Amino acid sequence: MKSISEFLQTGDWKGEKHVPVINVPENIKADEEFEIKVSVGDEIKHPNKVEHHIAWIKVFFHPEGSKFPVEIGTYNFSAHGEGSIVNEPHVTTKVTLNKSGTIYALSYCNLHGLWENSKEITVK
Amino acid sequence: MKSISEFLQTGDWKGEKHVPVINVPENIKADEEFEIKVSVGDEIKHPNKVEHHIAWIKVFFHPEGSKFPVEIGTYNFSAHGEGSIVNEPHVTTKVTLNKSGTIYALSYCNLHGLWENSKEITVK
Amino acid sequence: MKSISEFLQTGDWKGEKHVPVINVPENIKADEEFEIKVSVGDEIKHPNKVEHHIAWIKVFFHPEGSKFPVEIGTYNFSAHGEGSIVNEPHVTTKVTLNKSGTIYALSYCNLHGLWENSKEITVK
Amino acid sequence: MKSISEFLQTGDWKGEKHVPVINVPENIKADEEFEIKVSVGDEIKHPNKVEHHIAWIKVFFHPEGSKFPVEIGTYNFSAHGEGSIVNEPHVTTKVTLNKSGTIYALSYCNLHGLWENSKEITVK
Numbered sequence: 001m002k003s004i005s006e007f008l009q010t011g012d013w014k015g016e017k018h019v020p021v022i023n024v025p026e027n028i029k030a031d032e033e034f035e036i037k038v039s040v041g042d043e044i045k046h047p048n049k050v051e052h053h054i055a056w057i058k059v060f061f062h063p064e065g066s067k068f069p070v071e072i073g074t075y076n077f078s079a080h081g082e083g084s085i086v087n088e089p090h091v092t093t094k095v096t097l098n099k100s101g102t103i104y105a106l107s108y109c110n111l112h113g114l115w116e117n118s119k120e121i122t123v124k
Numbered sequence: 125m126k127s128i129s130e131f132l133q134t135g136d137w138k139g140e141k142h143v144p145v146i147n148v149p150e151n152i153k154a155d156e157e158f159e160i161k162v163s164v165g166d167e168i169k170h171p172n173k174v175e176h177h178i179a180w181i182k183v184f185f186h187p188e189g190s191k192f193p194v195e196i197g198t199y200n201f202s203a204h205g206e207g208s209i210v211n212e213p214h215v216t217t218k219v220t221l222n223k224s225g226t227i228y229a230l231s232y233c234n235l236h237g238l239w240e241n242s243k244e245i246t247v248k
Numbered sequence: 249m250k251s252i253s254e255f256l257q258t259g260d261w262k263g264e265k266h267v268p269v270i271n272v273p274e275n276i277k278a279d280e281e282f283e284i285k286v287s288v289g290d291e292i293k294h295p296n297k298v299e300h301h302i303a304w305i306k307v308f309f310h311p312e313g314s315k316f317p318v319e320i321g322t323y324n325f326s327a328h329g330e331g332s333i334v335n336e337p338h339v340t341t342k343v344t345l346n347k348s349g350t351i352y353a354l355s356y357c358n359l360h361g362l363w364e365n366s367k368e369i370t371v372k
Numbered sequence: 373m374k375s376i377s378e379f380l381q382t383g384d385w386k387g388e389k390h391v392p393v394i395n396v397p398e399n400i401k402a403d404e405e406f407e408i409k410v411s412v413g414d415e416i417k418h419p420n421k422v423e424h425h426i427a428w429i430k431v432f433f434h435p436e437g438s439k440f441p442v443e444i445g446t447y448n449f450s451a452h453g454e455g456s457i458v459n460e461p462h463v464t465t466k467v468t469l470n471k472s473g474t475i476y477a478l479s480y481c482n483l484h485g486l487w488e489n490s491k492e493i494t495v496k
């Protein structure tokens with residue numbers, strides 16, 4: 001069977017404008033709030049027009065040793081020039097965890113498909 | 125015809141834990157990026173469990189004099205304790221505008237329905 | 249305070265292409281699956297292009313006598329011509345209920361804002 | 373780098389209740405509307421409660437020969453027993469295409485992660 005995973009693209013976000021950049025502390029405390037910031041186009045700006053834009057960013061967390069990842073949340077970017085309003089592909093939210101593991105970000109460009117990145121996070 | 129607007133609740137967020145709190149600068153510059161932060165439970169924390177949680181926050185902008193509001197974006201909060209991961213109802217994004225108008229936030233609690241708030245913003 | 253409800257537009261879907269059309273049985277049986285179909289543009293087709301399209305349809309149910317409506321679900325229409333793929337604003341899902349009440353549909357056009365409709369449903 | 377694709381599970385939907393089932397015609401006509409129906413739990417029903425449920429189904433299309441898949445749409449299932457209302461993981465929508473290719477469905481269980489399936493479709 002064909003898998004959508006064949007289309008999960010990645011790369012160095014400093015050279016490839018589609019790759020989501022994950023900003024989280026390297027170390028956090030169990031069950032204490034911290035911020036997750038994910039953005040696209042930090043180094044090379046991605047177009048933001050109705051014809052070509054980042055439509056959404058999804059964030060997952062995989063606690064090490066677990067069988068399954070858990071979705072933290074999804075941001076849908078809706079304004080791409082309508083009424084001269086533009087929503088840039090930056091999203092920050094707050095989270096608590098109690099195990100070390102991996103944050104995954106998945107983003108979607110309406111013309112260039114699916115892109116991902118990941119970052120380790122350690123509970124001290 | 126019945127309207128869903130009959131169910132749009134609001135109130136003072138200092139006394140009612142469901143009301144979304146909108147943080148934006150009062151004055152912005154045309155077409156310069158600024159942050160919109162919307163959160164629920166700033167003063168009185170809202171429960172965050174699978175049985176009872178804030179499911180999403182939507183943000184709209186209505187440019188003054190326009191006939192229609194434009195959706196800026198939507199954040200869906202997905203983790204409410206699964207794998208001990210909790211996504212708190214806080215979301216920040218970046219936006220550019222070029223007209224003064226009103227920001228609207230709409231949020232949804234899976235047990236207590238729809239809540240809204242609004243805030244004026246002026247382009248200097 | 250200003251309310252987003254000022255912008256909830258409606259009308260007769262036979263004359264106004266934005267109004268969501270709700271198809272549900274008039275009578276259902278408690279806790280037996282039935283289909284809810286909501287569509288936009290049944291009589292007068294709405295444009296479906298990246299520049300102008302129906303972005304989403306939300307469906308709520310308000311059990312009579314309840315204080316709050318419950319969100320049934322949301323469909324986000326994502327393809328508006330990219331790769332010659334077009335997702336038409338039609339969505340059908342399955343639901344069980346056990347009280348009579350009102351179905352509400354809310355839809356959003358990226359240029360013409362928020363539109364709603366409602367329909368009574370009776371549990372026999 | 374770690375990839376979320378390591379967690380894309382699949383299997384035979386007749387034996388594994390999480391696998392999304394894709395119903396589409398094998399052959400379609402270019403630019404003529406057809407229905408895509410995706411559901412979870414056709415053979416073995418999946419639980420549908422706030423503690424354990426299918427949260428969403430995403431549908432993509434990859435036109436053969438193209439570099440990128442295009443998202444058709446996403447359905448978020450919101451009611452899992454609130455007010456005795458249950459939204460079953462079934463969604464049908466309407467689409468037009470003009471190239472043969474592959475439909476992908478991706479679904480998410482809040483406890484058991486990401487599941488996928490795919491189906492070929494031929495434009496005659």
Ligand SMILES: [Fe+3]
Pocket residue numbers: 018046052053109110111112
């Ligand atoms: Fe792109």
Ligand SMILES: [Fe+3]
Pocket residue numbers: 142170176177233234235236
């Ligand atoms: Fe609540």
Ligand SMILES: [Fe+3]
Pocket residue numbers: 266294300301357358359360
């Ligand atoms: Fe329109």
Ligand SMILES: [Fe+3]
Pocket residue numbers: 390418424425481482483484
């Ligand atoms: Fe499951």
